[in-house]
Amino acid sequence: MANAEIVAIGSELLLGQIVDTNSAWMAQRLTALGVNLYFKSVVGDNPARMKEVIGRAVERADVVITSGGIGPTQDDLTREIVAEVTEWGNAQSEEINQRDKQNIVASGRSEIIELTPEELTAWQQAMHPVWDQFAGVIGQDVIDAAIAAEGQEIFDMKCSVCHKINERYVGPALSGVTKRRKPEWIMNMALNPDQMIKDDPTARQLFTEYLTPMTFQNVTEDDVTKILMYFRSIESDSSAAPAESE
Numbered sequence: 001m002a003n004a005e006i007v008a009i010g011s012e013l014l015l016g017q018i019v020d021t022n023s024a025w026m027a028q029r030l031t032a033l034g035v036n037l038y039f040k041s042v043v044g045d046n047p048a049r050m051k052e053v054i055g056r057a058v059e060r061a062d063v064v065i066t067s068g069g070i071g072p073t074q075d076d077l078t079r080e081i082v083a084e085v086t087e088w089g090n091a092q093s094e095e096i097n098q099r100d101k102q103n104i105v106a107s108g109r110s111e112i113i114e115l116t117p118e119e120l121t122a123w124q125q126a127m128h129p130v131w132d133q134f135a136g137v138i139g140q141d142v143i144d145a146a147i148a149a150e151g152q153e154i155f156d157m158k159c160s161v162c163h164k165i166n167e168r169y170v171g172p173a174l175s176g177v178t179k180r181r182k183p184e185w186i187m188n189m190a191l192n193p194d195q196m197i198k199d200d201p202t203a204r205q206l207f208t209e210y211l212t213p214m215t216f217q218n219v220t221e222d223d224v225t226k227i228l229m230y231f232r233s234i235e236s237d238s239s240a241a242p243a244e245s246e
Contacts, residue, residue: 003036004059005171007054010068011044022067035063055085110193124222144229151223151230158217159227165234170212178231189214190224 006026012018023040031038039061043053057064057201066078104110115123131143155163162170177186181202189203193214196203207213220228 001034001036002062003038003060004030004063004065005039005041005057006037007057007064008040008042008068009050009066010046011046013068014042014044020067024068026065045077047081049078049083050081052132054081058089059086064166073107080209121220121222145225145233148230148233151226151228154219154223155227155230158219158223162212162214162228171204174231176235178228178235183228186228187221187224190227192216192221 006023008020008023013020020042023042024221026136027037029039038155039057040059041053043049054064055068070076105112135143163172163174165173165175167173178193181189185200185202188200192204193216197207197227203214
């Protein structure tokens, strides 16, 4: 079972100017999900102390959740501090990965073939005619279900921290989103959220309402296509509850 730690950041929280209701709510949600919560910390807006507290949390917890007092602001330092804290660990992991890869190659028993992003995209696109060719044998519904299942896995891994299907969470409920938004809007929002918030009125409205900017989750166009298929599979299910209005 995963262990989590909550780090609340903000001098206004530390000094009691704002009550930390965020951490209480998150603690309740983590408990309901069966996640162990052993520590909660509050630190002011001081880079050195933020780095110390977040670094300690990263060392002893599987999941670290940061929260602030008044939401994201232009001078928020959390991203930079988290990047500094995790840089060393990421470098160590990459070094281990490279060493293990070299050992595999040196053994002479395996060959590692690495695809470029362009080759990976081409391979994925090459599979579409195969699906079309065997759709009559396998069944298009089975193929669609398989793609939707893969889309759900991607959604659960990269999107579910902020989004739920049938309830408002960090972001809006997503049930019915393919009926409210065009596919290209969803695709652009997932692939380039910063630019969408800057240029698109609907994206700006959502940011104003939820006060949390959507961040890029390192998804590809193929990933988002599969997520869209997952959304459509939910919307075709009469058991899906209607989403709240936006």
